[in-house]
Amino acid sequence: MKKKVLSLMLSAAVTVSLSAATAVPAMAEILDNGRYDKLVVAIAEDPQDLEGDDVNVGSRYYWIYDVYQALFDFADDGSGELKPCIAKEYEVSEDGTVWTVKLNEDVFDSDGNNITSSDVKFCFDWIIDHGQAIRFDYFDSIEVIDDYTFEFHWKEEPPAIAEIEFPLVRTLIYSEKAYNDHGGMTTEACGTGCYIVKEFVSGSKVVLEANDEYWGLDHEELQGRHKANVQTLELDVVSESSTAVIGLETGTLDVCHYVPLSMSEEFISGEYAEKYNVETIVQGDYWYAAPNGQTVNADLRKAIFYAIDNNAIAAAMGGQYVPATTLGNSAYKDYDESLEATGTYIDTMDQDKAKECLEASGYNGEELTLICVNNEAATKAAQMIQIQCAEVGINFAINAVTNDTYNTITSPAHSDEWDMMINTLGGPSMVGSWHLLMDNEVNNGVTFSLIEDEKLQEVYEAANADATHDAEHMREVIDYVIDNAYVDVLVNASTSLVYTKDIESMYYREGYYTPSASTFVGQE
Secondary structure, rough: OOOOOOOOOEEOEEEEEOOOOOOOOOOOOOOOOOOOOEEEEEEEOOOOOOOOOOOHHHHHOOOHHHHHHEEEEEEEOOOOEEEEEEEEEEEOOOOOOOEEEEEEOOOOOOOEEEEOOHHHHHHHHHHHHOOOOOOOOOEEEEEEEEEEEEEEEOOOOOOHHOHHHHHHHEEEEHHHHHHHHHHOOOOOOOOOOOEEEEEEEOOOOEEEEEEEOOHHHHHOOOOOOHHOOEEEEEEEEEHHHHHHHHHHHHHHOOOEEEEOHOOHOOOOOOOOOOOEEEEEEEEEEEEEEEEEOOOOOEEEEEEEHOOOOHHHHHHHHHOEEEOOOOOOOOOOOOOOOOHHOOOOOOOOHHHHHHHHHHHHHHOOOOOOEEEEOOHHHHHHHHHHHHHHHHHOOOOOEEEEOOOHHHHHHHOHHHHHHHOOOEEOOOOOOOHOOOOHOOOOOOOOOOOOOOOHHHHHHHHHHHHHHHHHHHHHHHHHHHHHHHOOOEEEEEEEEEEEEHHHHHHHEEEEEOOOEEEHHHHOOOOO
């Protein structure tokens, strides 16, 4: 066998410090055990449950890795190098289709269960059986060799870590026994992370307590997100940004990452500048619109996209959104200015062009269905698109559904139930964010938006492969997608992260901050 490490460019938040005060803050109150006492963080969405299946649902990303862990991690330095976590090493077969993975033998969960290869297989089987196996295109099977050794079998050699990142670093591992003992982990979590869930109230809060028995305390190779620098971490669900701002003003909140730029001045140079740090964040995730590849022809797609005004959509969605200018943004490390798509339908509304394309499309005024997830941002975007398209004669009905229903309806089996989707895209790189809407293998031979196009597959794979992952090949993808009107990118999220000056250095990973891993003033 040969050793192999595949590289991947990671996305990261683009942050700009805006704090006006330059005085050195007072020492924070650090406990005898070296941790900050308690930090209260606002999250915008309800976590819904404590299951370790979907790391991106309901603001989970800001705390889920505190409770659960994956086999591997990405390096803190953004290099894309795989780092050990529950797994300590791997070897790759000569043909690249088999990875032999060895686990750390001292991994225990908060109930004291030792994690073995059979637990890994259980977790993989669970998410596959429950339809949560996102980006498992190359995954074939897992074979248990012994208690601490197993084999990943891939359908073919993965061309890049980007193609197998979800099995490696985003599939969370826990004990089968703990899962059964707790009757699933909907309301009780038992993971291998550096925190234990002490309280969970759906729609209200999640309270975590540092795990003094955490198996990783003596593992210096673990990345920064696995360090518990806070004793008690409370995450409060505050859906309205204006309410979160009041919480910061009154001191009931210590951190909020979705303060609208228009409301941040009082924390930068106003009344609360002495108490808080402020950073502007452009997140890698961005909003898109994608017509159904089975029901909407190219001329109708172009008509829809030319009817859309991203400036108006950003304004409708709120102060944290800015109009998009390409299929990604500068938060990604593989972004390049040459990848901008200015002068195209992405940044240009042209109603005359929309009407011209509409006439060529054969559209006869029938009602089309626009599907989105039923959160505030998505529904506001959908409503604005509905209004804009109506102005050129395109009629949309909005179907706002839960995340699970969205994933069901957008499957090939339900292709007649929707005509356009809107949602968010994100990933470890700009190319990585394109996977769902450009890889024909996502939905059994078609993309997530039900497009079947061999040329799209070809240019996407070239841009995604490690050997040809460059601006030239990425530009080719962008031009091809725009020429065929497969995707319209709507807005990027740009907000103010406001946090107590007790935090000396905020910890970031892939465009998100991890409050528990931050460094506090006076902390050694």
